[in-house]
Amino acid sequence: MLDVHFGAGNIGRGFIGETLADNGFKITFVDVNETLIDELNKRNGYTIELAAEGQEHIEVHDVKGINNGKDPKAVAEEIAKADIVTTAIGPKILKFIAPLIADGIKLRQANGNTDPIDVIACENMIGGSQSLKGSVYETLNDDEKAFANQYIGFPNAAVDRIVPLQKHDDPLFVSVEPFKEWVIDKSQMKNPKIELKGVDYADDLEPYIERKLFSVNTGHATVAYTGNMKGYKTIGEAVKDNSVVDQAKRVLGETGDLLIQKWGFDPEVHHAYQAKILSRFENPYISDDIERVGRTPIRKLGFDERFIRPIRELKERGRDYSALVDTAGMMFFFNYPNDSESVKLQQMLQDEPIEQVIRETTGLKDEDLINEIKAAYEKHLAETK
Numbered sequence: 001m002l003d004v005h006f007g008a009g010n011i012g013r014g015f016i017g018e019t020l021a022d023n024g025f026k027i028t029f030v031d032v033n034e035t036l037i038d039e040l041n042k043r044n045g046y047t048i049e050l051a052a053e054g055q056e057h058i059e060v061h062d063v064k065g066i067n068n069g070k071d072p073k074a075v076a077e078e079i080a081k082a083d084i085v086t087t088a089i090g091p092k093i094l095k096f097i098a099p100l101i102a103d104g105i106k107l108r109q110a111n112g113n114t115d116p117i118d119v120i121a122c123e124n125m126i127g128g129s130q131s132l133k134g135s136v137y138e139t140l141n142d143d144e145k146a147f148a149n150q151y152i153g154f155p156n157a158a159v160d161r162i163v164p165l166q167k168h169d170d171p172l173f174v175s176v177e178p179f180k181e182w183v184i185d186k187s188q189m190k191n192p193k194i195e196l197k198g199v200d201y202a203d204d205l206e207p208y209i210e211r212k213l214f215s216v217n218t219g220h221a222t223v224a225y226t227g228n229m230k231g232y233k234t235i236g237e238a239v240k241d242n243s244v245v246d247q248a249k250r251v252l253g254e255t256g257d258l259l260i261q262k263w264g265f266d267p268e269v270h271h272a273y274q275a276k277i278l279s280r281f282e283n284p285y286i287s288d289d290i291e292r293v294g295r296t297p298i299r300k301l302g303f304d305e306r307f308i309r310p311i312r313e314l315k316e317r318g319r320d321y322s323a324l325v326d327t328a329g330m331m332f333f334f335n336y337p338n339d340s341e342s343v344k345l346q347q348m349l350q351d352e353p354i355e356q357v358i359r360e361t362t363g364l365k366d367e368d369l370i371n372e373i374k375a376a377y378e379k380h381l382a383e384t385k
């Protein structure tokens, strides 16, 4: 059994690789990072460490790498033979790898390979695999689309495991939190014969992806942006400050209100889920940078992303969303020179009035909401003076 996995980064090696290897798959990692690819091909394996007492090690074997920047043909050839395709490269990169997946599908068709497979985007976004499908289909003709409609599934997925930036001498070694959750939308699969152990299958992914994104990621981002305002550099430092944790609790209270109302989650179970999330942020065996958790702030300000979507939906329901708006106002202060989106955001703030920056980054048309976020931004700006 073969998995072709795009993105040999933290979650790719630290979660998707572990799960597929544990299910007996060989894995071909596709990445543009030469060091990672060379090392994978030299050693055909790597080590995962669990960030918890005992620091257990897990060895992953039977892996290799392809640099898609150098050898795109080899990627298509590998997809032509694959039993599953997965990605963990970042939502904004999906459209760049879509032509490679399309080439793999074309080769499967040319080879007469009618074994059904699923292409699963393991990204922090709503509708990730379906969005990837849209980009893949842009480069298929009608005949190829008909083949893909029959044999290639794009089931959406939610993945949850905190894997911070790795700072080890070994470029493949990856330290991960013990908690892990991977849910795949069963109704969108073409190959139900592959039922992975360690993965949950849902008939409808929407409640799970929203619960994950608006709890883990909204909470995480709140710790990052509130911590950033206070000058902290790591999530560990930030969660030692009660005012940061209080802000995260207020925000989770609001998204919890929405999720419970919208999806009917049991309030007690949901509150336990939230408490578990906060304890995960406090894991002393993990050192996670605010720079990583707050990365790409323009993406995170998006219309369907972790702040604006729950704000919109709470407003529609006439519920409180004040802590979410307060935190959204802090996002404009995220300024890390190595994060090109944060540099762009700061430039936008230099060039345009704040309300225009809010309009452009969030896609909001609701002028009242734009003014509320503007007021939060201006309040935080005054606090910095």
Ligand SMILES: NC(=O)c1ccc[n+]([C@@H]2O[C@H](COP(=O)([O-])OP(=O)(O)OC[C@H]3O[C@@H](n4cnc5c(N)ncnc54)[C@H](O)[C@@H]3O)[C@@H](O)[C@H]2O)c1
Pocket (backbone or CB within 6 Å): 006, 007, 008, 009, 010, 011, 012, 030, 031, 032, 033, 036, 068, 088, 089, 090, 091, 093, 096, 097, 122, 123, 124, 159, 160, 161, 162, 163, 164
């Ligand atoms: N790290 C986590 O805690 C975590 C948890 C759940 C989900 N995710 C999601 O997983 C995805 C990846 O996150 P990550 O933390 O592993 O990031 P990462 O930066 O560690 O890994 C991304 C990898 O993709 C590679 N890449 C970038 N552009 C590429 C291209 N054009 N072709 C091939 N490879 C390319 C990079 O070289 C890198 O190795 C994101 O969508 C993230 O939201 C991350």
Ligand SMILES: O=P(O)(O)OC[C@@H](O)[C@@H](O)[C@H](O)[C@H](O)CO
Pocket (backbone or CB within 6 Å): 124, 159, 160, 161, 162, 163, 216, 217, 220, 221, 292, 293, 294, 295, 296
């Ligand atoms: O990956 P992002 O940039 O969407 O979000 C940053 C973190 O919140 C995220 O990577 C979490 O660590 C992860 O989603 C936990 O499952």
